[in-house]
Every structure is written in structure tokens, then in C-alpha cells.
Amino acid sequence: MLKLTKEDLSDVSVVALIAANALPLYGVAFLKWNAAAIVLLYWAENLVVGFYNILKIALAPVKEPVEHLGKLFVIPFFMVHYGGFMAVHGVFVLAFFAKSEPKFPGSGGAPTWPCFLVFLQLLLGVIRQAWAALPPGTKPILLMLFASHGVSFVHNFLLKREYESTDPGKLMAAPYTRIVVMHVAIIFGAFISVALKSPLGILVILVVLKTVIDVKLHLHSHKKLSPSAKKA
Numbered sequence: 001m002l003k004l005t006k007e008d009l010s011d012v013s014v015v016a017l018i019a020a021n022a023l024p025l026y027g028v029a030f031l032k033w034n035a036a037a038i039v040l041l042y043w044a045e046n047l048v049v050g051f052y053n054i055l056k057i058a059l060a061p062v063k064e065p066v067e068h069l070g071k072l073f074v075i076p077f078f079m080v081h082y083g084g085f086m087a088v089h090g091v092f093v094l095a096f097f098a099k100s101e102p103k104f105p106g107s108g109g110a111p112t113w114p115c116f117l118v119f120l121q122l123l124l125g126v127i128r129q130a131w132a133a134l135p136p137g138t139k140p141i142l143l144m145l146f147a148s149h150g151v152s153f154v155h156n157f158l159l160k161r162e163y164e165s166t167d168p169g170k171l172m173a174a175p176y177t178r179i180v181v182m183h184v185a186i187i188f189g190a191f192i193s194v195a196l197k198s199p200l201g202i203l204v205i206l207v208v209l210k211t212v213i214d215v216k217l218h219l220h221s222h223k224k225l226s227p228s229a230k231k232a
Helices: 012-030 035-059 065-096 117-133 138-159 168-195 200-224 227-231
Strands: none
Touching: 012 035, 012 138, 012 200, 035 065, 035 117, 035 138, 035 168, 035 200, 065 117, 065 168, 138 200, 168 200
16 A cells, blocks of 8 residues: 655655656556557666666765776676666567567677677667557657656755765666566566456556556655665
8 A cells, every 4th residue: 555645745756756657547548558568668667767777876976086987897787787687578578468579689690799798789679679569659658757767866866965875886786676576566467467358447457556666666765865764
């Protein structure tokens, strides 16, 4: 059960998050989105999370100025590691929900990128296929979700100075909890929706469930980085 205090409801990042998460309900109710559209949208949102996490790592404080040079390793490592994770996740989403056969690096005679960069090559291919598979009306809502995470980044990480309570090492692992918890619930609900031929009620519940989990994880993560938590 989600309980929001007056303080939570006065937080611009929470309001923006709830508003952006409510938009997929329009697609379900009026654009006839199915489970594939919902899962693809939320998969794409995780790319947004990774994008802002890279900005956070770049701006995170270090003990010594020279340690900023370490970010030249940390950021590419995160991109490859998170990109590989998202690529494998995307292959699953495309195959099971969008009924699209993923194109793997090297298919069609195209050269593969060296070493671990092949994961980024796979991710770019999955992004292209997912973008093409998104139904009409999805892309503006994805932009709204991008803006919502941007509001949170500016409001919490920058203006509330949450960057003072973290470091590149902590930020490396930060997005994975959100992805695992949220997408276990989303994919489970989506399988039920597919089995029942995507009834409207199940999809609405799925969107509401995602919103509740998203807000709870948002509040939990930012309370850990709040000034009061830091002092404790």
C-alpha cells in the first residue's frame, strides 16, 4: 500500500513521477496498447535511468581531485556493464512480447565490435528494433518519462545536494535494484495479460502497480540520501 505524506505530495519530483507514470493509462484506455507496448515502454525507461546515472557518476564527489580521472574508467565500465544487462533484457522483451527476432552482432555479415563493446553493439541493435516496435503515441510518453527523471535529477541530486551523500562506487550499483524489483512485477503481470489476451483491466492494474513500485523506490532511495539520513 502506498501512503504519501503532505511532504511527499509537495515534492516536485514525486508529482512529476506520478504524472508521467499516469500517462500510459491514456495509451491503454484510448490507444488500445497491449502488454508488449507497456513492457517495451518500461524497458526503454530503464535506458533513461542509465543515462541520468552516468551524469550522476560524472558529478559525484571524490576525496581527491585526481580521483576524477578514475571516472574515465568507471563511466565506460558502467556503460558496458549496464548496456549488456539492458541488451539481454531487451532481447527477452522483443522475443517474448513484441514477437520480434533480435538481430545479433555479426548477423548479415556485419563486423562485430571488439571485446566487451559487442554488448553495446547488441544494445544499439535492440534499441533500433524496440523503437520501431513502439506503437503510435508511445514516443511522446517516453519523452515525458525522460523529463520526469530529469526533474528528479535536478531537484534531488543537484538542488538538494544529494551528490554529497554518494560516490561513483555506490552509483554503479544503484539502477539494478530498481530494474530487478520493478520488472519482475511488470513481466509477471504482462504474462498474465498475454494469457488473458490483454484485457483492459489487467493492463490498468499493471500500470498502477508499476507506478506504486516506482514511487516507493523513489522515496526510499532519496530518503537514504537526504541530509537527515546523512547526519544519522
